[in-house]
Amino acid sequence: MAQKQIVAYLGPRSSYSHQAALDCFDPEAFEFHPQVTIADIFSAVQTRSTTYGVVPFENSTNGSVVFTLDLFCDRDGLFSDVQVVSEAYLDVHHCLLGLPRPAPLSPANVTKIYSHPQAFGQCEKFLTKHLKGVERVDVSSTSKAAEIVKREPGAVAIASRIASEVHGLDILAPNIEDSPDNTTRFLVLSTGEAQESNYDGGERRDKTLIGFTIDHARPGALCDSLRVFKDHGLNLTSIASRPSRVTPWNYIFFVEFSGHKEEDGVKKAVKEMADYCLGYRVWGSFRDRQKR
Numbered sequence: 001m002a003q004k005q006i007v008a009y010l011g012p013r014s015s016y017s018h019q020a021a022l023d024c025f026d027p028e029a030f031e032f033h034p035q036v037t038i039a040d041i042f043s044a045v046q047t048r049s050t051t052y053g054v055v056p057f058e059n060s061t062n063g064s065v066v067f068t069l070d071l072f073c074d075r076d077g078l079f080s081d082v083q084v085v086s087e088a089y090l091d092v093h094h095c096l097l098g099l100p101r102p103a104p105l106s107p108a109n110v111t112k113i114y115s116h117p118q119a120f121g122q123c124e125k126f127l128t129k130h131l132k133g134v135e136r137v138d139v140s141s142t143s144k145a146a147e148i149v150k151r152e153p154g155a156v157a158i159a160s161r162i163a164s165e166v167h168g169l170d171i172l173a174p175n176i177e178d179s180p181d182n183t184t185r186f187l188v189l190s191t192g193e194a195q196e197s198n199y200d201g202g203e204r205r206d207k208t209l210i211g212f213t214i215d216h217a218r219p220g221a222l223c224d225s226l227r228v229f230k231d232h233g234l235n236l237t238s239i240a241s242r243p244s245r246v247t248p249w250n251y252i253f254f255v256e257f258s259g260h261k262e263e264d265g266v267k268k269a270v271k272e273m274a275d276y277c278l279g280y281r282v283w284g285s286f287r288d289r290q291k292r
C-alpha cells in the first residue's frame with residue numbers, strides 16, 4: 001500500500017485544528033501529526049516532514065490569530081517555500097471542562113482557567129459573568145488545556161466537547177462562546193511542488209492571499225496599492241496587519257482578494273501593485289469555501 005501523506009496540526013489530539021484537519025483530509029488516506037506550536041507546523045511544511053499543515057487564521061468573534069499572522073510575516077525568511085493551498089471553516093462551540101465539582105460554578109470552586117488565547121477572547125461574556133477574577137493561563141491549544149486540567153482538580157479548561165471525551169473530563173458548562181455563530185477559518189499550507197496547480201480556469205470562486213510592505217513616509221502609499229484591486233475589479237475579502245518589527249509603527253499588511261493568481265487580471269494587478277510596494281509575497285490561491 002502507498003505510504004500515507006502527512007497532515008500536521010496544532011495538537012494534542014482533539015484541538016479545533018485537529019477537527020479542521022479531519023474535515024479537510026480523509027483519515028483513510030492521510031496520517032495526522034500533532035505539533036506543539038503553529039511555528040512547528042510552518043517548519044514541518046517547509047522542511048517537507050509533512051505534506052500539509054492546518055493553521056487557524058481568523059475567528060468571526062475574535063479576529064486575526066496573531067501567532068499565525070506573525071509566521072506569515074516570515075521576518076527571518078524561514079518559510080520561503082510555504083504556500084496556502086486551501087481554506088476550511090469550523091463552527092466552534094466552546095465548553096468549560098474539568099473534573100467533577102459541586103455546583104454552582106463560581107470563583108470559589110475554580111482555581112485557574114486554562115485555554116488558548118483565542119478561546120478566552122471568544123468567551124468573555126461567560127467568564128465575566130461566572131468566573132470573574134479567576135486567573136487565566138494561556139497555553140498552546142485548547143486540547144493542551146484539557147490535558148493539563150485532567151491532572152489539576154481545581155482548574156478548568158475552555159475546550160471542545162470532543163476534548164471532554166478524549167481527555168475524560170466533565171462538561172461543566174456547554175456552549176460558552178459569546179456568539180452562537182462563532183466560526184474559525186483555517187488555512188491549509190503546503191509547498192509548491194507538493195501541490196499541482198489548483199486553478200481550473202472555470203467559474204468557481206477563488207481567493208488569493210498576499211503580504212506586502214509599503215513606504216510609510218509616502219502619503220497615499222497604502223491607498224495606491226489597494227486601488228489596484230479596485231481598478232481590476234478584484235474584491236477585497238480581508239485585510240490585516242502586523243508590526244514590521246524593523247521600524248516601530250511600520251507594518252506588514254495582508255490582503256485577501258477574489259481571484260486566482262494564475263488569472264490574467266490577477267497577474268496584472270499584482271504586477272502593478274509591485275510598483276507601490278517595497279516588497280510583496282503572494283502566499284497562494286485557493287477555492288473560496290465561505291458559506292453564504
Ligand SMILES: O=C(O)C(=O)Cc1ccccc1
Binds near residue numbers: 056092116141143184
Ligand atoms: O487551541 C485549539 O484548539 C486550536 O486549534 C486553536 C483555536 C483556538 C480557539 C478557537 C479555534 C482554534
